Amino acid sequence: MLGDSVKAQEVFHTTLRDAAVRAAQGEVPKEQFWLFRDARWRCLEATKADLQPEQLKLDEHELAPQAASQIQQLEPAQLAIWISSAPDPQRTALALFYLDEFDYREILDIGELKFGELCRLLVQGRRQLQAWVDTKFPEPRNV
Amino acid sequence: MRMLWLSRGQRALLNCAPISQDNPADHSMRSAVARAAGSAEFVNQQSFDRAVAALVRLIPIPPETAEWFSEKDLVVGPKWTWKKMVRTPAVLAISIAVLVIAGVSVFQVLSRLNDFPGSATARRLLTVAASTRPVMLDPVSTEAGTLSDLFFMKHGLERYDVPAEFADFRTIGCRVFEDEESRRIAQIWLAEKRMQLFLFPAERNAKTGAVLRFPGWRYVHQEGWVGAVTERSGVCFMAALRGREKDLEPYLEKPKE
Numbered sequence: 001m002l003g004d005s006v007k008a009q010e011v012f013h014t015t016l017r018d019a020a021v022r023a024a025q026g027e028v029p030k031e032q033f034w035l036f037r038d039a040r041w042r043c044l045e046a047t048k049a050d051l052q053p054e055q056l057k058l059d060e061h062e063l064a065p066q067a068a069s070q071i072q073q074l075e076p077a078q079l080a081i082w083i084s085s086a087p088d089p090q091r092t093a094l095a096l097f098y099l100d101e102f103d104y105r106e107i108l109d110i111g112e113l114k115f116g117e118l119c120r121l122l123v124q125g126r127r128q129l130q131a132w133v134d135t136k137f138p139e140p141r142n143v
Numbered sequence: 144m145r146m147l148w149l150s151r152g153q154r155a156l157l158n159c160a161p162i163s164q165d166n167p168a169d170h171s172m173r174s175a176v177a178r179a180a181g182s183a184e185f186v187n188q189q190s191f192d193r194a195v196a197a198l199v200r201l202i203p204i205p206p207e208t209a210e211w212f213s214e215k216d217l218v219v220g221p222k223w224t225w226k227k228m229v230r231t232p233a234v235l236a237i238s239i240a241v242l243v244i245a246g247v248s249v250f251q252v253l254s255r256l257n258d259f260p261g262s263a264t265a266r267r268l269l270t271v272a273a274s275t276r277p278v279m280l281d282p283v284s285t286e287a288g289t290l291s292d293l294f295f296m297k298h299g300l301e302r303y304d305v306p307a308e309f310a311d312f313r314t315i316g317c318r319v320f321e322d323e324e325s326r327r328i329a330q331i332w333l334a335e336k337r338m339q340l341f342l343f344p345a346e347r348n349a350k351t352g353a354v355l356r357f358p359g360w361r362y363v364h365q366e367g368w369v370g371a372v373t374e375r376s377g378v379c380f381m382a383a384l385r386g387r388e389k390d391l392e393p394y395l396e397k398p399k400e
Binding site for chain 2: 065079119
C-alpha cells in the first residue's frame with residue numbers, strides 16, 4: 001500500500017498503538033477486520049499529500065493462455081511496483097486479492113467496496129497486467 | 144469452452160474466485176466454481192491468478208520491515224503502576240473482601256478479649272432485660288439488699304446477695320425464673336433509672352466443678368443495653384440499664400478492671 005518504508009513503519013506503529021489503547025479502554029470495535037480497515041485508511045491518509053498515480057487509460061488485453069508463463073518472467077519487485085502504483089481502490093483490491101489471505105467478502109469488508117466494484121477492479125487489473133506483460137514479454141510470432 | 148451457461152451473478156463471482164482455496168466456504172462461490180471448473184476461460188484466469196499470487200509471495204520484505212515482526216514487543220504498553228494496579232476491578236474487589244474479613248476477625252478477637260466466664264449468660268440476660276415489662280415481676284417495694292433473705296427463704300437460693308453498691312436502691316419488683324439451661328436466675332427491677340439487677344450461678348469448670356472466678360467488674364453490651372458483672376461466692380451479679388458504660392460507672396465502687 002505504501003512505497004515509503006518510513007511512512008509504512010509510522011502507519012504500522014500508529015495503528016498498533018491505537019489498537020492497544022482501544023483495547024485497554026475496552027473500546028475495540030466488534031467488526032472482525034477493523035484493524036486492517038484502520039490500517040488501510042491510515043495508509044491512504046499518509047499518501048494523500050504525495051504524488052498520485054495519473055488517471056491514465058491503460059491498455060487492456062484479454063488473458064492469454066500463456067499469461068502464467070509471462071507472469072513468471074517478471075521480477076517480484078516489478079510486480080510490487082506495478083501494484084503499488086495503481087490508483088486506489090484498485091490498489092487495495094489487487095493487493096488484498098493477490099495476498100491470497102482473504103476471501104472476497106473479507107476484501108469487500110476491509111476495502112469498503114461494493115461487490116460489483118471489486119469484480120470490475122479485478123477484471124480490469126488482470127487485463128491491464130496482461131497488457132503490461134504483453135508489452136514486456138511479447139509473444140513470439142509464428143512464421 | 145466458454146462460460147455462457149453461467150448466470151450473470153455466477154460469472155461475477157468467478158471474477159473473485161479464490162486463488163488457492165480448493166473448497167470455498169461460501170456456498171454460491173463453491174457452486175459457481177464447480178460449474179466453471181471445466182471452462183478454458185476460468186482455468187486460464189485461475190492459472191493467471193496463481194502465477195501472480197506466487198510472485199507476490201516472492202516480493203522481498205525490506206529488512207527494516209521484517210524487524211517489526213521480530214520477537215521484540217510491537218507496542219510497549221504503559222508500565223503498571225501501583226496506583227493503576229489498585230484501581231483494577233479484580234484487585235479492588237479482593238482488597239475490599241480482605242478488608243472486610245480482617246475487620247470481622249479483629250472485631251471477633253476484640254470481643255473475645257472482653258469475654259469472661261459467664262459473659263454469654265450475661266448477654267442473654269441483657270436481652271431478657273430489654274424485653275421485660277414491670278407486670279412480669281412480683282411487685283416489691285423495699286431496699287435491694289434485703290431481697291437476699293427473700294431469695295434464700297422463698298426460693299432456696301444461697302448467696303444471692305446484692306452487692307453493697309446497689310443494696311440501698313429501692314425496688315419495684317422481683318422474680319426468680321429458670322433459663323434454658325435450667326439455672327435459676329433472680330431478677331430485680333429498681334426505681335433508679337429503671338435499672339435491672341440479675342443474680343445467676345457463676346460458670347464452673349466442666350471437669351472439676353470449680354467456680355471460674357474473675358476479679359472486679361466486667362462490662363457486657365447487647366442491643367443498646369450495658370451490664371456490669373461481678374462474681375462473688377460462686378454467684379454472678381449484673382446491674383443492667385439501657386445506655387452506655389459511663390451511665391453505670393458512677394454506681395460501681397471500684398474502677399473496672
